Amino acid sequence: MLDFLANVGETLLSTLRDVTPIVVILVVFQVAVLRQRLPNIRGIATGSVMVLLGLALFLIGLEQALFPVGETMAQQLTEKAGAGAGALADAVRWQDYWVVYLFAAAIGFATTVAEPALIAVALKAKEVSGGAVSAWGLRIAVAVGVAIGVSLGCFRIVTGTPLPWYIVAAYVIVIVQTYFSSRTIIPLAYDSGGVTTSTVTVPVVAALGLGLAANVPGRSPLIDGFGLIAFASVFPIISVLGYAIVADRVGRWRTRNERQEVEP
Amino acid sequence: MQHTREEHGLPRFALAMAKQTLGALRDLAPIFAVVIFFQIVVLRQPFPDLANVIVGLVCVVLGLALFVQGLESGLFPLGEALAQGMARKGSAVALLALAFCLGFGATVAEPALIAVAAEGAEVASQAQFIGDSQDAQDRYALEVRLVVAAAVGIAIVLGVLRILKGWPIHRFIIGGYVLVMVMTLFAPEEIVGVAYDSGGVTTSTITVPLITALGVGLASTIRGRSPMLDGFGLIAFASLTPMIGVLGYGMVV
Numbered sequence: 196m197l198d199f200l201a202n203v204g205e206t207l208l209s210t211l212r213d214v215t216p217i218v219v220i221l222v223v224f225q226v227a228v229l230r231q232r233l234p235n236i237r238g239i240a241t242g243s244v245m246v247l248l249g250l251a252l253f254l255i256g257l258e259q260a261l262f263p264v265g266e267t268m269a270q271q272l273t274e275k276a277g278a279g280a281g282a283l284a285d286a287v288r289w290q291d292y293w294v295v296y297l298f299a300a301a302i303g304f305a306t307t308v309a310e311p312a313l314i315a316v317a318l319k320a321k322e323v324s325g326g327a328v329s330a331w332g333l334r335i336a337v338a339v340g341v342a343i344g345v346s347l348g349c350f351r352i353v354t355g356t357p358l359p360w361y362i363v364a365a366y367v368i369v370i371v372q373t374y375f376s377s378r379t380i381i382p383l384a385y386d387s388g389g390v391t392t393s394t395v396t397v398p399v400v401a402a403l404g405l406g407l408a409a410n411v412p413g414r415s416p417l418i419d420g421f422g423l424i425a426f427a428s429v430f431p432i433i434s435v436l437g438y439a440i441v442a443d444r445v446g447r448w449r450t451r452n453e454r455q456e457v458e459p
Numbered sequence: 460m461q462h463t464r465e466e467h468g469l470p471r472f473a474l475a476m477a478k479q480t481l482g483a484l485r486d487l488a489p490i491f492a493v494v495i496f497f498q499i500v501v502l503r504q505p506f507p508d509l510a511n512v513i514v515g516l517v518c519v520v521l522g523l524a525l526f527v528q529g530l531e532s533g534l535f536p537l538g539e540a541l542a543q544g545m546a547r548k549g550s551a552v553a554l555l556a557l558a559f560c561l562g563f564g565a566t567v568a569e570p571a572l573i574a575v576a577a578e579g580a581e582v583a584s585q586a587q588f589i590g591d592s593q594d595a596q597d598r599y600a601l602e603v604r605l606v607v608a609a610a611v612g613i614a615i616v617l618g619v620l621r622i623l624k625g626w627p628i629h630r631f632i633i634g635g636y637v638l639v640m641v642m643t644l645f646a647p648e649e650i651v652g653v654a655y656d657s658g659g660v661t662t663s664t665i666t667v668p669l670i671t672a673l674g675v676g677l678a679s680t681i682r683g684r685s686p687m688l689d690g691f692g693l694i695a696f697a698s699l700t701p702m703i704g705v706l707g708y709g710m711v712v
Contacts, residue, residue, distance in 0.1 A: 199514070209570070214665055216564035221541060224557050229544040235536065242533020249525030250664060252518050260515025263508075264494050271502055298497055305489035311526050314486065315668035316694070318527075319535070323675055323686045358652055359643045366636040373629045379687050382628050385695030390667050392659035395490075397571050418582060421652030424575075428659035428698055 202258070207251045214247060253311065254394065262398055265302065269403040272298050273410040289353045292411075296346045299403060303345035303427065306396040307338035313390050320383055328383065336438040337387045337431040344430030345400055348423040352407050355414060358422045365429040372436040377443055384435040388428045400427060479524035487520060530668055538672025546680040551623065555616050561670065562615035562697060567608035571660040576600040576607075579653035586649040589712075602712075603705060607657050610704030614696035615670065621692065622677050625684055628692045635699040642706040650709030657705050658698040667694060 225233060233239055272295055307313060317330040351361055373381060392400075404423040408416040498504060545554045566572060580600040584591045589599050621628065643651055662670075670693050678690035 213568055213570065213663070216568060217561065217665065217669065220557070220560045220564050221537065224553075224560075225541065225544070228550075228553050228557070229541075229548060231544065233537070233540055238532050239537050239540075240533070242529045242531070243537065244533075245525050245529025246533050246665070247529075249522045249527075249529055251522070253522030253526060256515040256518030256520075256522055258515070260512045260519060261490065261494070264498070264512065268494070268497055268502065271504075272497070275502075294501060298493075298501075301493040301497070302490075305493045308489050309486050309523070310664075311523060312662065312664045312667035314527060315530055315534075316671055318530070319668075319671050319675055320691070323679075323690060358655065359640075362655055363640050363643070366640065370633050370636065373633065378627070379685075382688065382691035382695065385628060385632050386671070386691045386693070389659065389662045389694040389698035393571075393662065393667070394664045397660060401574075418649075418652070421578075421582075421656050423656075424659040425652075425655035 199259075203251070203255055206255045206258075207248075210247060210251045210254065250311070250394075257395065257398075261395075262402075265399040266402040266406075268298070269399070269406040270410075273403075273406045289350060292349070292353050292407075295349050295353075295403075295407060299349045300342040300346040302399055302403070303396070304338045304342040306399055307341040307391050307431075308334055310391060310393050310395050312393045313337060313387070316383075316386060316390050324379075328380075332438075333383075333387070333435065336435045337391055340387075340431030340434030341391050341396065341427045343434065344426035344428075345403070345423055347430070348426035349403070349407055351422065351426075352404060352414060352419050353411050355411075355419065358425070362425055362429060365426075365433060369429070369432050369436065372433065372440065375440050376436050377439065380436070380439040384432050384439065387435050388432040391431050392424050392427050396427060397424060400424065475528055476524060479528045480520060482527065483520045483523035486523060487516075491516070526664075534665070534668045535672045538669045539676035542673045542676030543680045546677055554619060554623075558615040558619040559612040561612075561666075561673070563608045563612035565663065565666040565670075566611040566661050566697075567604060569661060569663050571663070572604055572607055572657065573600075575653065575656055575660050576603040579603060579650070579657075582653065583649050588647060588649050599712075603653070603657070603708065606704045606708045607661060607701040610700040611661050611697045614700040615693060617700075618674065618693040618696040619677065621696075622674060622684060622689045623681065625689060628695065632695055632699060635703065639699070639702050639706065642703065642710070646706045646709045650705060654702050654705035654709065658702040661701050662694055662697055670694060670697070 225231070273292075275294070313334055314330075317333045320328045320333055321330040347361065351358065376384070400423050401420075405416045405420040408414045408418075408420040411419075541557075545557060548554075577596075577600050580589070580596040580603070583589050583599055584596050589595045617631065620626075621631065646654070671691070674693040675686045675690035678684040678688075679686040684690075
């Protein structure tokens with residue numbers, strides 16, 4: 196119990212330390228440049244304290260419950276898959292690691308749905324678009340992108356192929372998609388790449404990458420362990436743009452059909 | 460509706476928290492499902508330290524509920540009030556200065572970035588890219604952090620400038636991608652992984668809502684800008700420029 200309380204204090208302190216520079220900047224600009232008081236300062240202050248407390252509690256809980264489980268699981272799964280493949284020590288067969296790809300996709304999806312930063316952006320997108328962009332739809336689309344990205348990233352670690360190939364290919368897909376997308380969704384889609392990799396996703400995904408690189412023969416955790424976060428930041432852009440393009444096409448196709456039915 | 464209930468502050472808060480807690484449970488359900496499934500079906504092992512796990516889960520659910528509830532009454536209005544005040548003041552220099560400070564200040568102390576920079580320094584030293592003394596590693600990690608923080612500062616400046624001018628975002632992002640691809644060809648191999656990852660780790664859970672509210676607030680205050688078309692995109696800039704910065708740093712050092 197004492198340990199737990201000490202942990203709470205420590206996390207609260209470190210969250211406070213992260214937030215302090217931002218608060219100082221905001222206050223300085225508000226006071227020195229704008230020279231006016233914030234509207235509804237009480238609401239903003241209580242809200243900010245809630246954000247701080249909530250984030251600290253969230254982090255403590257993650258450290259207590261999720262991260263140890265996630266990390267041991269990543270390790271055990273990669274070891275298990277590695278042991279099955281161990282018969283031929285130097286020939287790594289990527290098929291032997293299918294459990295790892297499955298786990299990567301599942302955990303990538305699940306952690307993204309829980310990511311507080313993504314919840315914030317989805318709420319804002321729903322508000323700004325007047326409900327045309329559904330908060331859940333956006334979050335599911337992003338989570339599917341992260342799932343595919345992390346899974347593919349694990350495949351890359353197992354096969355040891357160079358990281359730039361994948362990332363450059365993904366960029367080319369994004370560029371092509373951009374030309375087929377409606378202008379309104381593009382900024383949001385680009386943003387969704389950056390917001391996915393935060394508090395929940397990064398530690399779990401990084402543990403998975405390091406565990407995998409340490410257990411696959413011929414891979415070094417230092418060189419090959421990197422890159423999963425990069426995968427998790429590019430693929431959501433592809434999935435959100437893809438979802439928007441398909442939804443747009445289906446919508447147009449439907450209205451055209453309806454018109455044809457009405458005209459004759 | 461809200462005004463009539465203003466006098467019952469506490470019950471209203473309790474109701475809102477109960478709603479947020481339900482929402483948080485729903486948000487976290489997939490994680491619970493995945494962990495339980497793999498632990499029991501695939502690994503076939505009982506949970507280690509079940510009591511701890513349950514206490515932790517309660518903390519996670521309550522924390523997320525508090526966070527989301529505070530977001531709408533604290534961070535969003537704060538970002539928007541600031542954006543509107545700055546837009547009304549009409550000083551582009553002050554606005555861009557705020558943008559840079561916010562980007563730099565939020566990033567330089569980011570724990571995820573500190574971790575990635577330290578790991579990157581280890582890679583670089585193993586590859587004989589820098590000396591293997593602790594001193595050289597620390598300096599390298601610090602420099603990577605400063606480069607990334609400055610890159611995020613520049614990103615927010617560019618992004619705000621884009622909102623002011625109404626430039627289309629895709630030219631910047633595609634241009635940035637092309638730059639990253641070209642620089643990848645010339646940058647030392649050891650730094651590519653760190654550079655790519657540094658794009659993703661810079662945007663933290665507090666910064667993202669604040670910066671999003673800032674962008675949307677600016678775009679809805681300035682005449683002729685649409686919040687949907689111009690308000691989003693700041694985060695995209697902030698995850699692209701660190702890659703360019705770190706790749707460039709790797710080529711110079």
